[in-house]
C-alpha cells in the first residue's frame with residue numbers, strides 16, 4: 001500500500017550494492033523518502049545526481065525520492081526505519097560505527113542472508129547485540145528476491161519477520177508497492193536461516209550444473225536440500241512451515257534456478273574446475289554462501305543435525321571432493337535412509 005505523498009516516511013538504507021539499491025527503489029516506489037549510504041562518494045553522487053547505480057544495476061533508473069551520501073549522520077538523521085544491506089561478515093564493524101547515531105526509536109531491518117563466522121550469529125542477533133535492541137525493534141526481510149528482476153519491476157513477494165507482529169506489519173507496509181508485496185510472520189529464526197541455507201544449496205546446484213549433470217541431479221539436491229534446511233532450522237527453534245514458505249522453498253527455487261544468483265554462479269565455477277581462491281577472485285559481488293558454510297556446519301554439529309549436501313559443498317570448497325562426486329546424499333552411505 002503506497003503511503004500518502006503529503007508526509008512521506010523517511011527511511012535509510014545502509015549499503016549501496018545490488019540489493020541495498022534495489023530495496024531503496026522498492027521503498028521509494030512505496031512512497032517513502034529514501035536516504036542511502038554509499039561508502040564511495042562517487043557512487044553517492046551518481047545515485048543522487050544521475051539516479052543511477054551503473055556498477056550494480058546497469059540500465060535501471062532510480063526514482064527521484066532516493067538520495068545518497070557517503071556521510072552516515074546525514075543519511076540516518078530522522079530515519080524512522082533503517083535497512084541494512086552490507087556483506088554479513090562486515091555487519092558488526094559497521095554497526096559499531098553507527099550505533100551512536102541511529103535514531104532512538106527507529107526500527108532496524110536486516111536485508112542480509114548470512115551468518116557470522118566465528119560466532120554463528122544470525123544478522124538480527126548481531127544487530128540486537130551491537131545496538132542493544134529488543135526483538136520488537138528488529139525485523140528481517142527475505143524471500144525469492146533476485147535484485148535485478150525486482151529492479152526491473154517484475155512482480156515479486158517477500159516476507160518480513162519480527163518477534164513483534166506490529167513491527168513486521170509496519171515494515172511490510174513500507175516495503176510494499178505495485179510490483180513488490182511483503183507478507184509477514186513472527187518466525188525470525190526460520191526466516192533468517194531459510195535465506196542463509198538456500199544459498200548453500202544453490203552453491204551445490206551450481207557445482208553440479210558446472211559439472212554438466214542434468215535435471216534429475218538438481219531436483220534431487222533441491223528436494224533433499226529443503227529437508228536438510230528444515231531439519232537444521234527446526235533444531236534451532238524455527239517453525240517447519242516457514243521453510244516451506246517464501247523465505248525457504250520460494251527462495252530456494254529462485255536461487256537454484258537463476259544464473260543471476262551469485263551463489264549459483266560461484267558453484268558453477270567450482271563445478272567447472274576452478275579452485276575456491278580462483279572463484280573468489282572472479283566474483284565481484286557478494287556470494288554469502290561461501291562464508292556461511294563453515295559456521296553453518298559448526299551450528300549443525302552442535303545440534304547433531306546431519307547436513308550431507310552442505311558438508312559436500314564444504315569439501316568441494318576445500319578441494320578434498322571432486323565436484324563430479326557431489327550427490328544428494330553422503331557418498332559413503334551404504335544403507336538406504338528414510339526419506
Ligand SMILES: NC(=O)c1ccc[n+]([C@@H]2O[C@H](COP(=O)([O-])OP(=O)(O)OC[C@H]3O[C@@H](n4cnc5c(N)ncnc54)[C@H](O)[C@@H]3O)[C@@H](O)[C@H]2O)c1
Pocket residue numbers: 015016017018019020021039056085086087088090094111112113114145146147148284285286288
Ligand atoms: N543481490 C540480491 O539479489 C540479494 C537479494 C536478497 C538479499 N541479498 C543479500 O543482501 C546482502 C547484500 O548483498 P548485495 O547483493 O547488495 O551485495 P553486493 O556485493 O552487490 O553489494 C555489497 C555492498 O556492500 C559494500 N561493502 C563491501 N564491503 C563492505 C564493508 N566492509 N562495509 C560496508 N560496506 C561494504 C559494497 O561496496 C557494496 O556496496 C547480502 O547478505 C545478500 O545475501 C542480496
Ligand SMILES: O=P(O)(O)OC[C@H](O)CO
Pocket residue numbers: 113143144145146147199202251254255260261262263264286287288
Ligand atoms: O545472488 P544470490 O545468490 O546472493 O541470491 C540473491 C537472493 O538472495 C535471491 O533471493
